[in-house]
Amino acid sequence: MTTPATQHVHWDLDYDIHLGETWGRFMDGLREKKIYANTGGSSKVYVPPMAFCEESFRPNDTWVELPGEGDLEVFTVVWQGFRGGPQAPYAIGGIRLDGADTLLMHYVVGLDFSDPAGIRAQLPQGSRVRAVWAEERSGQILDIAHFEPAT
Template sequence: MSTESTTPITTQRVHWDLNYDVHLGATWGRFMQGLTEQRILANRCPECSRVFVPPQAYCESCFVKTDEWLELPPEGVVEAFTVAWQGFRGGPTPPYAIAGIRLDGASTLLMHYVGGLDLGNPHTVREQIGPGTRVRAVWAEQRSGQILDIAHFEKI
């Protein structure tokens, strides 16, 4: 038996092709049901008054139950964005834009696609969208209680 040191294996290629069901729970279930009705539901912390969208069962700052529900308008402002130039299996066809959107009345950001942009030239994207850009939700024709019931947001 040799005692020579060999280079250890540090990576291994693995392929998983999985289908699975996710238990949403009461909070996310209510949020998703609202999307089927073209309503964006949020909840508010009774201690600090932060408004969460997507909603949270408990305030991450105060650690109290957030059981006050409200409906937010489908409009807001882009706080941050990125453009994906490379795709991945099962994902949308690149290029596509994703933004952190602060809906009017919300304390948190909702991450979602932004459509209606000309992404053919990477050098002109900032002219079309950036922090402070007002956007509104565009609803999918067929809704089934998923985040893509909002097909994307578009610049107002």
């Protein structure tokens, strides 16, 4: 007898995550259409924010508001979706918002997926993108619905 290549597994998880002070402030900002970053442990500006600097291990206790625009540093296309996730294909990008030293990972729209070989040319590294806000916001990362090319 041959073992099947796949099995059906169902997870139904319902839980709360304690965000803490740092992520709580970040998410509160998103609700108000503001993207907050922090710094203080060094000169590095973190978005999403980090409670402590990864270089100096000192607290990041200075907050700055960043614009919702930046450079698309890298992206990948998800061709095969998964149950509970967005409909594939879709793109996830690493965005360096203006004024930030780290990348914010988020959905990127505006790509034509009909020509897989030509996707990289549509949004080359360094392309400008901007945040598109969800109409209804509740203090979660999807308060930024996605990023789109800044034209």
